[in-house]
Amino acid sequence: MILSNLRERFAECQRSAWCFETRPTYTKRGGEREELELWRAGEPMPEEYNSAWHERVRGYIAAGKTIGRVRVVRRPFTDYQRHQFDWSIPGNIEAGEDIRVLDATELELDLPAHDFWLFDDEAVVDLNFTPDGTLLNLDQRENPDLTQCRKW
Numbered sequence: 630m631i632l633s634n635l636r637e638r639f640a641e642c643q644r645s646a647w648c649f650e651t652r653p654t655y656t657k658r659g660g661e662r663e664e665l666e667l668w669r670a671g672e673p674m675p676e677e678y679n680s681a682w683h684e685r686v687r688g689y690i691a692a693g694k695t696i697g698r699v700r701v702v703r704r705p706f707t708d709y710q711r712h713q714f715d716w717s718i719p720g721n722i723e724a725g726e727d728i729r730v731l732d733a734t735e736l737e738l739d740l741p742a743h744d745f746w747l748f749d750d751e752a753v754v755d756l757n758f759t760p761d762g763t764l765l766n767l768d769q770r771e772n773p774d775l776t777q778c779r780k781w
C-alpha cells in the first residue's frame with residue numbers, strides 16, 4: 630500500500646516507531662538545504678533548528694511511546710552525515726529519540742540496502758529513494774517478515 634506520508638503512520642502508532650537508515654545522503658528541500666549550507670559554511674546552528682521534529686518526539690515520549698533509529702554509515706562520511714552528527718543527532722537524542730550509529734565500513738553484515746520504519750513492532754513502511762536521495766514514495770509492506778526487521 631502506498632502511503633501519502635508518514636504522519637498517518639505516526640498518528641496510528643500506539644507503542645513504538647523505529648527507523649533503519651542506510652543512505653549516505655538525503656536530498657534536502659527548501660529550508661533544510663539552506664541549513665546544510667549554513668553548516669558547510671561553519672555558521673552556528675540556528676536556535677530553532679529541527680524544533681518541529683523535536684516537539685513531535687517529545688510528544689511521543691510524553692505519551693509513553695518510544696522512538697528510535699539506527700543510521701548505517703560508511704567512511705569516508707558524506708557532508709550530509711557529518712551535518713547529522715553535528716546538528717541533528719544531538720538535538721534528536723536530547724528530545725528523547727534513541728539513536729544508534731553503526732559504522733559498517735569494515736564489516737560484512739547481512740543488512741538491508743533500503744530504509745524503512747517499523748511501527749509497533751508489526752507494520753513496516755519502506756522509504757523508496759532516487760539515487761540522489763530524493764524520497765520517491767512510502768510503501769507499507771503487506772505481511773512483512775518481522776523476524777528479519779527485528780533482527781536488523
